Structure formats: C-alpha cells, structure tokens
Amino acid sequence: MEVIFLFALVALVVRAIYVSGGFKKATEEVEDGFVQFIPQPTTEQVDKFLSEHFPFYKQLGPHNRQRFLVRIRAVLKEKYFLGKEGLQVHPVMMLLICATLVQITFGLKDYQLPHFTRFVIFPDVFYSRLFDRNVKGITVYHSGMIAISWPHALDGHKVADDKVNLLIHELAHALYLDYFGNRTERFGFAGWKDKALPIFESMNAIGNHPFLRDYAASNMDEFWAVCVEHFFEAPEAFYTQLPELYESMRSILRLDPRRLNARKVEVPH
C-alpha cells in the first residue's frame, strides 16, 4: 500500500516536472548507450525549470542565480547518462542531477567533480555486486560513475526538508572522493573529522542521534554523506543541534544554506 502510494506520488511529480520543463528528445547518444543533453538547453529554459522545481535555486539572489546558470551549463556539457532496464533518460533527469551537483559544490571554486562523468539511472533499486544486495544508489570511484534508482532520487528531491536526498547523498560521496580525498588538509577536511568523529562514536555507543539519521552511524563515509543531506535540507535545525559541526561544514563547503539570498554565498576563508 505504502509502496503503491509512493510510486503514484512520484509518477505525478514526474509528469508535472516533465510537462513544465518542455524538454523533448533533447538527448543524443554519445557512446555505449550513454546520452548527453544535446542540443544544450537555453539559459532561459534552465532558469525557468530551476525556478519552478529546484528549491535551492529559488532561494538564491540574482547574482548567485547567474553563477548557478553558468555552472550548470558547464556541467551538463561534461556528463553522460545511461538508462538501464528499459528506462529512457529524460532531459529533466540530467537537469536535476547536474543541478544537485552544482548545489553541493556551489561555494567551491572547483565545482565540476571532473572525475565523475557517468551517471547510470535505474527504474528502481538495483543489485550491487560490491554489496551483494539491492541498493538505491552507489558511487564508484574507479569507473567515475554514480548509479541511482530514479524513483528514489525523485522522491528525495520532492521533499526538500526531510533530510533524505539520494542525489545529494551520492554526490556527497563523489565530492569527498574527487575533491577532498587525499587533500583533506588543504581543504580543512581534517578539521571536520575532528568535530565529526566524537558524534559518530557516540551515535554508535548509544544507537541513535536526536537529529542525524541512523544511517550516519554506518561508517565515516556514510556519516559525511548524511551530514551533507542534513546540511542542505535542514540547515537551521542542524545549526541549532550541532553548531560546531555545522560551522565546520560551512567552512569546508564555503557556503551557508541558511543565507542563500546573500549577495555572495562564499564565507571568508
């Protein structure tokens, strides 16, 4: 019952987004079934789509909207998408994935996550050999690929403040692997770990946390990805409940989701 309800809701949102986007057949096969957004949408089309469907963008002031538009158009040119198990890649899928990438790297100078060029989209959960079970999403460094279940990605996007967002989650893994990775000192990531580790350890000792989702206790990689979801979807509550960790996230991501309408999102560094 709940599953049927979920899919009915998702189907409605899909239709609303697809119709309003006005994007049809704007994809071109590049190689091995991967497609790109060709021809590129106009800036006006992207602005209209994001203004209607992307809460992060809606909160930005004019200066930062321009910056977002420049960035998403650059990112769209560099990413490739493959539909699996009969799923047809729709331009709206590419826009939502690239918009989420631009969102989480918005405060950073190097924003494209250039190592991750391939996105594989499934019509539901899918089997992962690595984990030997069905998963909703997976980020694989060696092949520069992120795979996601589209209904779950859309469901995460649809409710912008429930602290669950599959696209933010997988892209946060990619951001760590591609950007922070071995350069943690340079970007202040070690400082974040100093703040995060005691919270992670107490979560494991107690079994839960009043604010963070249980999945954060899996390991430090998942703790990071769940923190990024919470940072963007519930910034005020995050700031209130875990002010030091929030401050550290703000410092390394160089933006404050509580103040997106400021003229510039960067914090002094």
Ligand SMILES: [Zn+2]
């Ligand atoms: Zn994860």
